[in-house]
Amino acid sequence: MHPALSVILLTTLIGVGQGLFLALYTGQVYSLIQLIPMQESQRFYANGAAVSLAFLIAGLIASFFHLGRPERAWRSATRWRTSWLSREVIVLPIMMALVFTYAVIHYFGWTQPLFTLPGDMPIDASLIVGALGTLAAFALFLSTGMIYASIRFLQEWASPLTVINYTLLGGASGFTLAAAFSAYLGLDLVGFFGWWAVVLTLAAAVTRISSLIRNRRLKHKSNLQTAIGVRHNRIQQKAQGAMGGSFNTREFFHHRGPGAMAFMRLAFLILVFPVPIALLASAWFSHSEYLALAAFAVQYIGLLAERWYFFADAQHPQNLYYQTVS
């Protein structure tokens, strides 16, 4: 498939936004049960949620560049019964609204307990909105992943690993950003978010490498014989019906050699997994906010390469009809 920049940006940016929100809420729940110190509502949670919202909005803007007719984008919420894309279109604004509400509650400090759970746990409005936001974040990961995993012809994508990778990679980058954000604010939470980020990054490494191995062993169901229905081991295309290319040659091919594929794979395997872990560890030891920010920046650049490779790696069966120009 052709890796479109708009979709690469959309999926990576909203992944960071969702992950950061999950990180903030995890932090709030941990402080609720007094495992980590309580943070200032406005400075940490409101600003953090604003950063998360900024990533979600940036992703939404990027997604519009993928559309041929962006002015009609509102129509895409109508077929949620059958289309995962439609479901994503619905869940993304819900998620954004919840993150916005969460930020507003913390900004104005409306965190007086509404009621108290047994065990002296005061529940305020931000915790309830945050729980809904967490659900929305997971629903969004599921929708985004299923957009790709539900196309059974694209066998590289048609696997539960696709959804798991989207979730873990988004979560890892979000927790890394949370570590960087708390380091930037000078809070003593780099260790907490950093450890979560490392755990998620390692888990993502396991599942992403699993999908690499799976795709390397993949046997494609379609071949030229089933594509044109001629049972012969040697079939060569002599003409594809057009000399100057077509939508079919532009949308479904990445037009890069195996060298570029190997380079991108190596790049993301290094930039997404070991380097951010090393930078987070050194940030934790050295208390440097720059190292934590660098960990996020490096991981995000790596995720761009990861997403590029994800698209370029998928072999669409229609490509069987477009092997030779003439």
Added chain:
Amino acid sequence: MSQLALVIDLNVCVGCHACVTSCKEWNTNGWAGPMTDQNPYGESPSGTFFNRVQTFEIGQYPNTETVHFPKSCLHCEEPPCVPVCPTGASYKRKEDGIVLVDYDKCIGCKYCSWACPYGARELDAEQKVMKKCTLCVDRIYDEKLPERERRPACVLACPTNARLFGDVHDPDSTVSVAIREQGGYALMPEWGTKPANHYLPRRKTRITLHKDELERVDNPLKKEGLAKADDSRQTLDDTTSW
């Protein structure tokens, strides 16, 4: 419920592209148009087509065979492109099974083209909406046309009658009989899309002759021992007319 479809006979297709040009001519002016072109007279022309003819070479020289392969939307009975559409612009008509795109609803997200294993959908580079074969829905029901012309433009244009058009759910239609009796097959059956369009394979007419069919068993000269294994001699068959 009827299911309109094309049956394409690869045995007689000569790869002349008349269906391609006729399709473009009709549809670019009609309900489904325009089908825009980019750089049409330049170095690398590109454009929207509902139908393309491709060519494949089967086998290795000198035992090769050229197959011309017209390729358009197969109007699947289980179209995978329809449920993925987020706007409902892509739909399958209940009454005749034609898969269509509502250009006014399409947002150009290209998701349906990803969900089609055949590459039958093309995004119009200028209009930015998804386009595909309509089975000439604007002419097959047009009562202003004489009845014999109420068929897709490609079918009318084909000089070798390689394209048949009809209802594949009607067991007695020309297309159903052709599929049944001449080995019609569907493309990529492994995906369960149940394409309505079918292809008829290349067919060879061969006759197998055995030696005893070449030699008269009841040659009367044999009785008299006159017929010998000498093939150069005249036989009774050569001289008499019986």
